[in-house]
Amino acid sequence: MTALRRLGFAALGIAMALAHRSVHAEPTPELETLLDENIVTTASKSAETETTAPATSSTLTAEDMQRYGIHTLAEAINYLSLGAITFDPLFTAEIGARGVFLKGDQGNHFLLLVDGHTVNEQLAGSARFDHGLGVPIELIDHVEVILGPGSVLYGSNAMLGVINVVTKRAKYWNGAHLVGESEFGKSFRASAGAGTTFRLLRLPSELTVAFEYYRQKGPYFTFEPQLYGANDLVSGMPLRTRREGPPDGIWGGTAYRSYYSEVPAGQLRLVTGPFELSAHASTFKRSAPYESYLINRDSDFDSPDSYTIDRSLWFDLKHHAGLWEGVDLDSRVYLDSYDSRTFASVSRVSGCLHPGTLTCYKRETSVAQWIGAEVQATVDWLKTGHLVTLFGLDGRLRKFVFQQDVSDFDTGRPLADSQGIIRARDETLGAYLQQTWRPLRSLSLNGGARYDFDPRFSPVLSPRLAGSLGVWKGGSFKLVYAEAFRAPTWIETSLATSDVILADPLTPERVRSFEVSFDQRFGAQRLSMGAFRSSWQNLVELHPLSIDELKAAQAQGKLDLFKSVVWSQYQNIATIDDFGFTGTYEGSLDHDALRYGLNVTGSVARRNDRTGTERPIEVAPRFFGNARVSYDLPGDLPTVAVAAQFKSNALTDRSLDGGWPRTPIAPGQLELRATISGPVPGLRMLSYRVSADYAFSDRTPYVIGLHQTYYPTNRAYDTWYLAPVDTFRVTGGLQMDLLP
Amino acid sequence: MFRGGWATLFAAAVSAAGLSLARVGNAELVSVPLERQAELLARVASYDRNMLLRAGSRVQVLILANDADPDSIGVARRMEAVLHSIPDIAGLAHDERIAPFSSASELARLCRAQHIAIVYFGSGFARDIPAIRQALDGADILTVAAVPDYVELGVVLGFDVLSGRPKLLVHLAQARRQHVDLRADLLKLARVFE
Numbered sequence: 053m054t055a056l057r058r059l060g061f062a063a064l065g066i067a068m069a070l071a072h073r074s075v076h077a078e079p080t081p082e083l084e085t086l087l088d089e090n091i092v093t094t095a096s097k098s099a100e101t102e103t104t105a106p107a108t109s110s111t112l113t114a115e116d117m118q119r120y121g122i123h124t125l126a127e128a129i130n131y132l133s134l135g136a137i138t139f140d141p142l143f144t145a146e147i148g149a150r151g152v153f154l155k156g157d158q159g160n161h162f163l164l165l166v167d168g169h170t171v172n173e174q175l176a177g178s179a180r181f182d183h184g185l186g187v188p189i190e191l192i193d194h195v196e197v198i199l200g201p202g203s204v205l206y207g208s209n210a211m212l213g214v215i216n217v218v219t220k221r222a223k224y225w226n227g228a229h230l231v232g233e234s235e236f237g238k239s240f241r242a243s244a245g246a247g248t249t250f251r252l253l254r255l256p257s258e259l260t261v262a263f264e265y266y267r268q269k270g271p272y273f274t275f276e277p278q279l280y281g282a283n284d285l286v287s288g289m290p291l292r293t294r295r296e297g298p299p300d301g302i303w304g305g306t307a308y309r310s311y312y313s314e315v316p317a318g319q320l321r322l323v324t325g326p327f328e329l330s331a332h333a334s335t336f337k338r339s340a341p342y343e344s345y346l347i348n349r350d351s352d353f354d355s356p357d358s359y360t361i362d363r364s365l366w367f368d369l370k371h372h373a374g375l376w377e378g379v380d381l382d383s384r385v386y387l388d389s390y391d392s393r394t395f396a397s398v399s400r401v402s403g404c405l406h407p408g409t410l411t412c413y414k415r416e417t418s419v420a421q422w423i424g425a426e427v428q429a430t431v432d433w434l435k436t437g438h439l440v441t442l443f444g445l446d447g448r449l450r451k452f453v454f455q456q457d458v459s460d461f462d463t464g465r466p467l468a469d470s471q472g473i474i475r476a477r478d479e480t481l482g483a484y485l486q487q488t489w490r491p492l493r494s495l496s497l498n499g500g501a502r503y504d505f506d507p508r509f510s511p512v513l514s515p516r517l518a519g520s521l522g523v524w525k526g527g528s529f530k531l532v533y534a535e536a537f538r539a540p541t542w543i544e545t546s547l548a549t550s551d552v553i554l555a556d557p558l559t560p561e562r563v564r565s566f567e568v569s570f571d572q573r574f575g576a577q578r579l580s581m582g583a584f585r586s587s588w589q590n591l592v593e594l595h596p597l598s599i600d601e602l603k604a605a606q607a608q609g610k611l612d613l614f615k616s617v618v619w620s621q622y623q624n625i626a627t628i629d630d631f632g633f634t635g636t637y638e639g640s641l642d643h644d645a646l647r648y649g650l651n652v653t654g655s656v657a658r659r660n661d662r663t664g665t666e667r668p669i670e671v672a673p674r675f676f677g678n679a680r681v682s683y684d685l686p687g688d689l690p691t692v693a694v695a696a697q698f699k700s701n702a703l704t705d706r707s708l709d710g711g712w713p714r715t716p717i718a719p720g721q722l723e724l725r726a727t728i729s730g731p732v733p734g735l736r737m738l739s740y741r742v743s744a745d746y747a748f749s750d751r752t753p754y755v756i757g758l759h760q761t762y763y764p765t766n767r768a769y770d771t772w773y774l775a776p777v778d779t780f781r782v783t784g785g786l787q788m789d790l791l792p
Numbered sequence: 793m794f795r796g797g798w799a800t801l802f803a804a805a806v807s808a809a810g811l812s813l814a815r816v817g818n819a820e821l822v823s824v825p826l827e828r829q830a831e832l833l834a835r836v837a838s839y840d841r842n843m844l845l846r847a848g849s850r851v852q853v854l855i856l857a858n859d860a861d862p863d864s865i866g867v868a869r870r871m872e873a874v875l876h877s878i879p880d881i882a883g884l885a886h887d888e889r890i891a892p893f894s895s896a897s898e899l900a901r902l903c904r905a906q907h908i909a910i911v912y913f914g915s916g917f918a919r920d921i922p923a924i925r926q927a928l929d930g931a932d933i934l935t936v937a938a939v940p941d942y943v944e945l946g947v948v949l950g951f952d953v954l955s956g957r958p959k960l961l962v963h964l965a966q967a968r969r970q971h972v973d974l975r976a977d978l979l980k981l982a983r984v985f986e
Contacts (some may be wrong), residue, residue: 083835087960087981091824091953099825099953113955194956223944224954256820256918256941374863435866436873437826493827493877643980 081575085526088576088640094165094196094216096486096498097205097428097442103528106498106518107202107213108569108582108634110134110651112195114220119647119682120695121727121743121783123233123241125217126181128195130697131678131725134651135199135634136162136213137699138181139671141754141775142273142311143340143347143360145182146671149199149212150584151630151655153672154591155705156346161538163202163210166217167321167330169368172209173390175420175452176541184362185217186317186334188243188264190231190787193220199634200565200584201536203514204500207446207482208539211563211588219321222247222258227792229262233741233785238778239268241785248792255325266315273311273341273776275353277304278757281768287401293758294352295399295411295461303343303758309356311341328370337361342756342775346705350403351396352411357461360394378432384425391419397461404458406468411461416472417454418543424448442486442500452476452542456549472549476542481505494522504537508545512537512560526573530582535564540592544622552594553610555622563588569634577639588628595623596709628669630657645684652677667708671753673699673720690730698722704774706755711762716772718753738788745781752777820915820939822867824951824958830874832951833936836960837882837910839978842971844882846932847909851881853888854908856899861916867938868914881910888912896920896927903933912936913947921945925966932971944985948972952983959983 090102090111102109112132122128126138126145136149147162148154154161159179164171166187172179180186195217202210225247234240245262280291280301290301317334339359340347351358370384394416398404404412428444454474458467486500501515516534523529540558548554569582597605597619605611611619632655640647653676657669682693704716727743751774763769824832837843837851853875857868868890875881875888893899903911915938917924925946928935937943940952943961948970950961960982967974 083832083978083981086828086831086835087958089828089958090956091828091958092956099823101825101828111956113957115955193954196956218956223941374861374866377862377865377869379862380866432866432870434873435869437870438873 084576085573088578089573092196092198093218094168094198094214095202096488098430098440103522103530103571104496104520105198106516106520106532107534108135108199108530108532108567108584110197110199110636112197114193116647116680117189117192118741119691119693119727119729120680121693121725121729121741123189123783124182125185125187125192125195125215129181129197129215130723131680131695132649132651133195133197133678134636135653136197136215137653137673137676139752139754140182141340141344141347141752142342143338144178144180144184147181147212148672150586150634150653151632151657151669151672151674152212152586152588152628153669155671160209160541161211163206163214164217165206165214166319166332167219167368168216168370169330169332169366169386170206170209171332171364171366173364173392173418173420174388174422174448174450175390175418175454176543177209177538180336180362183241183266183268183313183315184334184336184338186264186315186332186336186364187217187219187319188231188245188262188317190229190243191219191225191245191260191262191319193218193224200532200567200586201514201516201534201563203504203512203536204502204516204534205444205484205486207480207502207504207514208506208537208560211536211538211561219319220247220260222249222260222323225260228790230788230790231785233783235268235781235783238270238781239266241266252324257322257324259320259322261318261320263318264315266317267313269312271311271778272306272308274306275304275342275757275776276773277302278759278773279768280758281763281766284401286405289401291758292399292401294354295397303353305353307341307354310339310354310358312356312359313338326372330368330370331366333365335361335363343758344705344754344756344775345760346754348396350398350400352399355397357397357413358395360392362392363390365389378435380430382428382430385423386425387423389421391417393417406458406460409460409467412467413459413461413464415457415459417457419453420450422448422450438490440488442484442488444484446482446484448480450478450480454543454547472547472552474542474546476546478507480507480539494528496520504539506539506560509539509558509560512539512562528571530567530569530571532567533565535562537562540622544592547622551619553597553605553619553621558592558622559590559624561588561590561592561624575639576641576644578636580634580636582634583632584634585631586628588626588630590624591626591628592622593625594620595625596620625661627660628657629660630655632656645686646681647683648679648681650677650679668703670703670705670707671718673702675700685730688731688733690728693727693729695725695727696722702753704753704755704772706760706772710755710760710772712772713762716755716774718751718774719749721747721749721777723747732786737790738786740784740786742784743782745783747777747779750777750779751775820863820918820941822915822938823940823953826867826870826874826938828958829938829951830871830878832958832960833875833910833912833949834878834881836949836974836978837934839975840882840934841973841975842932843909843934844884846934846971847882847884848907849884851884851886851909852907853881853886853910853912854903854906855888855890855912855914856893856917857890857914858916858920859892864914864916866914868912871912871914871938875912893917893920896923899924900927900931903928903931908933910934910936913938913942915939917942918945921947929969934972935966935970954983961985 095105160177164179202214243264292299366388368386426446484502518532520530565586567584638649676699680695729741732738754775858864937947937950943950
């Protein structure tokens, strides 16, 4: 008998044994079905089952994050969610969904919430999905990923969807919790947290608090040498790509010093009676080991002094009151402060342009502070929950600061006046209304709209209509039409520098989406299939001006052609048409000991610009998804789990504007992760988790280094290079739970 | 174009604070939708070995509301409507009605007199549950809570959302005291309090 046949018989035997145990497993399939269906609160701002929620959603649970060795929100999205995907360009995770991926977006088109609090900063709209989120993974109870336009209740940025990170309540995280984890030789993480329930002012209260420190250095990537292939345009010497040594016109080598990150963070939630206070503080410092047109532009190779540091601090105070029978009032006030500073050490003369200075130190400073209040009333007209109106107001006062500076790296002496200065304040207001109606037990309807006011644009209306119909036992259909918008950021509307022209009036980006899905549950099994089509308009991009556009701008006095050779301007420039499908199968057997799941997404997305040129979208894979299986061995034996994420090949981020005769394509990716976790035998308070990752492809779709575009007259630029992947990683950690 | 933003924002904030503070209460959290609670209750009741004996031919469900708490009244009325649409509880026909809560002893008397099989507590009872638990010691009744926190205080069955999914909560010691005999296979699915 061959080994393969033996393996086949063994697998068959295990399957039969499991099936036998499953048949004899009590509770009824109906009860399992009821207990296995997720409860979501993000789609309509009220608790409801996934089937009736007015959107396609997936819930990433703490249990799954533990068993599949998840360390960050970005990993959870890749290994567990439906329809969304992230990339790690070794700097800050980028996110897309259902075929739409906007390069350099930094989460600007996904609204990210932590316990319902918006964490996208208000100057550039970015959000962090990696360690920069600053919420310890152990503190997360579950994550709701809502796909599709969500502006109807949340306003700007919710174009691809809304992600809500829900933290644990104290009674399920009681006691003290200590975690130490290391990606051996590359990073370590330590966190300490506690949860407790008590009475404060005679009101039942609870407190959860957690602190985390994460630090990563390496791995040390080696980059193939990239020749500049010509002398520096200004100095006439070979291009200087590092501070040390003579200029040699070569970028590359091993980056020992420039790939690092550091995140100290704290998160708190205090609930006292009807009040809930959340607070968050974090710092996220990181450096990428390469330069590209998006990251570390023009900076020296392997410079540890080229980095970005974000700081985030926010408070959110909520209150719930039942005013009269069937009438509830929820109100909250919130205060956010965010700042970001990006530093780049630039030694190439054409990038520094200050005689007598070896290295320019460029600094970009962004500050956004905002305070807001939201009032939301719910009226249950029939007092049966069948006809409920929700309406609310969300107002914000915002303050922004942005500027770019350059100084001498060695002396700290300023080399020029600040430029790109933005000093602004504004007020925004959103008013929303949502009506739900359940005329039948199996029919649920949801309609609503939100009107957003921003002093820079005409008001924006974001409607949504949704309906779900139970057609037979465990089976339901859902239809959703929704619109969403993204207000152009203050950077996009107001930035003017030596190479960026002040934008002409911009209009908000819009997306319209229609989707249909079918969901069938049978016991602990669930099959879901969906199809979607979305249409995006007015997408804002930094557009390199053509000769004709430059002439027109100069004629209007908007630029001085002698100050720069390349000029750009933020413009409403593109549209996207996107359609595709999603599919999910998940379930469990053997009293939930064996769990498995599969999510797939396929899409065709085409981008159009004003010239009428239709192109696919860069970076976005047409087909992606994840699969997972785990088994809880009995007693103190561990849980063993294997998860996979896969992405089809894709255009690189410079495939369409790089001008290469041969289009750069990034290979597809398959990443496997095996995890073993469980209690340490004999020490009930101590548990362990060890995981190993292997990525089959060693490249991401991001073009790095000097060769960002093709130059027909310079043969050195015939080749492009893609950002590397850390293909093999082993992570191990211990957790101590000290129960009161 | 939006004007007077400061004024609007602060008016909204002040109004919210004023309205909210005017009605400070406990705002006890009902985390699982009532429709799902009713479906779970109907299924879980069949795992109580004494339910058929207790209920007879029809299950009598008493839904308690705290008259001083608008939330509580709302929860009770919605639960009544939802239960009404449920075809059976533990395979039996059922009747449900709302009653105001006066005292724990009166509740115990009412349950005995009216052959109540299930008592469902709306919100607004956190301070009364310990006394109710004592009053129902020895009674033959399944108590169920809309608010998950009540289970720790002594209600036999409750529902919460844990890891994004509904979770059954069972106070096993109180279940025994109230002659609720839940099957072991159900308890495997529940978070058990002693």
